[in-house]
Amino acid sequence: xxxxxxxxxxxxxxxxxxxxxxxxxxxxxxxxxxxxxxxxxxxxxxxxxxxxxxxxxxxxxxxxxxxxxxxxxxxxxxxxxxxxxxxxxxxxxxxxxxxxxxxxxxxxxxxxxxxxxxxxxxxxxxxxxxxxxxxxxxxxxxxxxxxxxxxxxxxxxxxxxxxxxxxxxxxxxxxxxxxxxxxxxxxxxxxxxxxxxxxxxxxxxxxxxxxxxxxxxxxxxxxxxxxxxxxxxxxxxxxxxxxxxxxxxxxxxxxxxxxxxxxxxxxxxxxxxxxxxxxxxxxxxxxxxxxxxxxxxxxxxxxxxxxxxxxxxxxxxxxxxxxxxxxxxxxxxxxxxxxxxxxxxxxxxxxxxxxxxxxxx
Amino acid sequence: xxxxxxxxxxxxxxxxxxxxxxxxxxxxxxxxxxxxxxxxxxxxxxxxxxxxxxxxxxxxxxxxxxxxxxxxxxxxxxxxxxxxxxxxxxxxxxxxxxxxxxxxxxxxxxxxxxxxxxxxxxxxxxxxxxxxxxxxxxxxxxxxxxxxxxxxxxxxxxxxxxxxxxxxxxxxxxxxxxxxxxxxxxxxxxxxxxxxxxxxxxxxxxxxxxxxxxxxxxxxxxxxxxxxxxxxxxxxxxxxxxxxxxxxxxxxxxxxxxxxxxxxxxxxxxxxxxxxxxxxxxxxxxxxxxxxxxxxxxxxxxxxxxxxxxxxxxxxxxxxxxxxx
Ligand SMILES: Cc1ncc(C[n+]2csc(CCOP(=O)(O)OP(=O)(O)O)c2C)c(N)n1
Ligand SMILES: [Mg+2]
Numbered sequence: 001x002x003x004x005x006x007x008x009x010x011x012x013x014x015x016x017x018x019x020x021x022x023x024x025x026x027x028x029x030x031x032x033x034x035x036x037x038x039x040x041x042x043x044x045x046x047x048x049x050x051x052x053x054x055x056x057x058x059x060x061x062x063x064x065x066x067x068x069x070x071x072x073x074x075x076x077x078x079x080x081x082x083x084x085x086x087x088x089x090x091x092x093x094x095x096x097x098x099x100x101x102x103x104x105x106x107x108x109x110x111x112x113x114x115x116x117x118x119x120x121x122x123x124x125x126x127x128x129x130x131x132x133x134x135x136x137x138x139x140x141x142x143x144x145x146x147x148x149x150x151x152x153x154x155x156x157x158x159x160x161x162x163x164x165x166x167x168x169x170x171x172x173x174x175x176x177x178x179x180x181x182x183x184x185x186x187x188x189x190x191x192x193x194x195x196x197x198x199x200x201x202x203x204x205x206x207x208x209x210x211x212x213x214x215x216x217x218x219x220x221x222x223x224x225x226x227x228x229x230x231x232x233x234x235x236x237x238x239x240x241x242x243x244x245x246x247x248x249x250x251x252x253x254x255x256x257x258x259x260x261x262x263x264x265x266x267x268x269x270x271x272x273x274x275x276x277x278x279x280x281x282x283x284x285x286x287x288x289x290x291x292x293x294x295x296x297x298x299x300x301x302x303x304x305x306x307x308x309x310x311x312x313x314x315x316x317x318x319x320x321x322x323x324x325x326x327x328x329x330x331x332x333x334x335x336x337x338x339x340x341x342x343x344x345x346x347x348x349x350x351x352x353x354x355x356x357x358x359x360x361x
Numbered sequence: 362x363x364x365x366x367x368x369x370x371x372x373x374x375x376x377x378x379x380x381x382x383x384x385x386x387x388x389x390x391x392x393x394x395x396x397x398x399x400x401x402x403x404x405x406x407x408x409x410x411x412x413x414x415x416x417x418x419x420x421x422x423x424x425x426x427x428x429x430x431x432x433x434x435x436x437x438x439x440x441x442x443x444x445x446x447x448x449x450x451x452x453x454x455x456x457x458x459x460x461x462x463x464x465x466x467x468x469x470x471x472x473x474x475x476x477x478x479x480x481x482x483x484x485x486x487x488x489x490x491x492x493x494x495x496x497x498x499x500x501x502x503x504x505x506x507x508x509x510x511x512x513x514x515x516x517x518x519x520x521x522x523x524x525x526x527x528x529x530x531x532x533x534x535x536x537x538x539x540x541x542x543x544x545x546x547x548x549x550x551x552x553x554x555x556x557x558x559x560x561x562x563x564x565x566x567x568x569x570x571x572x573x574x575x576x577x578x579x580x581x582x583x584x585x586x587x588x589x590x591x592x593x594x595x596x597x598x599x600x601x602x603x604x605x606x607x608x609x610x611x612x613x614x615x616x617x618x619x620x621x622x623x624x625x626x627x628x629x630x631x632x633x634x635x636x637x638x639x640x641x642x643x644x645x646x647x648x649x650x651x652x653x654x655x656x657x658x659x660x661x662x663x664x665x666x667x668x669x670x671x672x673x674x675x676x677x678x679x680x681x682x683x684x685x686x
Binding site for chain 2: 053054104105108112113114115118130131132133134163164166167168194195196197201202203263264268269325326328330331332335340342343346350353
């Protein structure tokens with residue numbers, strides 16, 4: 001299945017188009033997905049060991065994220081939430097940079113300011129993520145309006161969850177995008193849960209994609225476990241956007257295999273059986289089966305890949321862990337370009353406190 | 362009496378309020394089946410059902426706007442905002458509506474609403490799971506603001522909030538949700554608003570604090586005692602209404618004041634307290650009022666301990682104040 005496109009004027013149309021992905025690109029996608037899963041598993045265990053402070057796993061959402069990221073161009077802008085580790089990796093973020101951020105060490109490009117997963121990499125047009133749900137949606141539309149004005153031929157892509165469709169910014173963002181026909185791709189990863197709230201209690205709408213029609217935006221439901229389907233839908237949305245056809249809302253149907261975050265205990269609101277059933281359509285297993293069936297892959301290569309990626313991840317993390325901590329005095333940087341007199345005063349006061357041992361991090 | 366953690370005391374308070382009055386109900390994100398992300402609403406769904414313990418879609422403006430509507434119709438909703446940091450999508454409903462309904466309708470439409478939210482840092486929560494923005498609400502006419510620092514007060518102030526006919530912003534210091542335990546009276550325990558709690562008596566300097574900062578202030582007082590400085594510690598409990606009598610009486614006695622809060626300094630609640638002291642205790646003051654607060658930066662992740670006041674930084678400020686005059 002490649003998904004159904006809900007035409008804003010009414011009837012739902014089936015999309016039959018399947019993107020042309022060479023065996024090589026498919027293997028590339030597979031590698032990114034396995035790498036993401038490897039990072040995911042590693043981070044969950046690192047958090048349990050107290051070596052990182054927090055983590056929000058993406059297991060189950062690899063095809064949705066990798067498929068989207070591969071369909072984009074480097075000059076496109078990403079407005080992520082906090083679960084988009086795979087998107088960051090596909091954009092070319094080295095593993096070490098990801099871990100520097102998670103630790104918040106001296107090499108973290110965000111200077112240890114944010115919780116893990118809240119990345120910002122300007123050189124990759126990966127815009128700083130925040131925790132408040134939905135806020136990136138309107139921002140992506142604004143950036144698209146700016147790109148439109150400059151005739152830059154890029155798209156902005158924003159990621160958010162099923163829960164975020166209830167936020168103020170979802171409404172405001174889709175409405176603006178519809179009115180101004182912005183080159184924006186809205187990627188809603190419907191992982192069926194907003195912490196403990198199941199998708200059916202989030203909205204009475206039959207699909208999330210159909211919410212697009214209220215704003216005059218085409219909505220597409222896509223099988224988010226199918227790498228090809230996601231890639232196709234995003235490629236199509238991108239093509240439409242850069243050719244002046246306006247925004248698209250894509251709902252990628254996935255399932256959150258893990259807890260909402262390392263602070264969550266999903267057994268309080270869902271059963272292991274539900275999760276096991278969802279895992280039967282594990283996006284990684286599906287793609288692996290396809291690769292093996294087409295003769296492009298085999299179990300031995302798979303084992304080798306996994307072993308190599310695990311080693312890469314372990315090495316990268318250890319290097320990040322060995323890096324120095326952020327400089328305490330940097331606390332006062334970047335509030336403004338030029339600190340106010342009050343901030344300068346606080347910085348001096350802080351420096352005087354240091355010898356007392358009190359304010360050390 | 363039962364020995365409870367602070368979050369358990371909140372939970373008992375909610376149970377008590379809901380048992381007392383069928384018009385009381387709870388709504389918010391993950392408050393039902395999941396029992397709240399901090400477990401503050403644990404067990405409510407089972408006892409009172411989905412009718413009175415409502416899991417809402419992810420919309421803070423929906424939660425607060427609906428709570429207002431329910432209150433206008435005669436119910437007594439207790440809305441939970443998962444973290445104070447996520448209250449802003451509902452800021453319009455709180456500031457423009459909740460706070461002003463009674464006044465703008467000449468008393469015809471009061472809003473019997475409690476808004477509960479965990480607040481504050483020290484939990485490795487970064488910018489958006491750590492902030493202490495009580496001043497926004499204290500600044501808004503028409504809202505009461507309560508911030509407990511002990512399990513007994515958590516239950517007692519919460520029950521007072523639920524019975525208060527006006528909107529109350531009830532801020533829970535999540536950093537000490539489980540870190541403090543204490544004896545909590547069973548049943549309908551209420552702590553009146555506008556009465557500060559004397560945590561420790563002293564003669565040389567008064568340390569003013571509330572919420573999660575009361576602990577570090579008490580620690581500082583202990584350290585100061587060993588050096589021969591007698592510090593009084595006053596827990597404000599409610600910022601609105603403010604117990605000016607207790608505040609002024611203490612400073613008339615000690616002649617010195619150190620104000621502690623984890624919120625940023627500029628326009629933090631300490632600014633209001635300093636102003637009250639300047640206006641009404643000027644002739645009692647023997648030294649400048651000192652503030653020990655968060656800095657005027659967003660709340661950091663890696664450097665959160667550098668940002669937050671602690672026993673040592675409070676003691677340091679108190680020493681300086683005592684030496685000054
Ligand atoms: C405005 C706001 N309210 C509440 C929260 C707390 N919270 C964090 S994630 C989350 C659920 C998000 O669900 P969804 O949008 O489906 O994304 P997912 O976590 O499933 O990827 C909630 C309620 C928040 N971060 N921001
Ligand atoms: Mg979700």
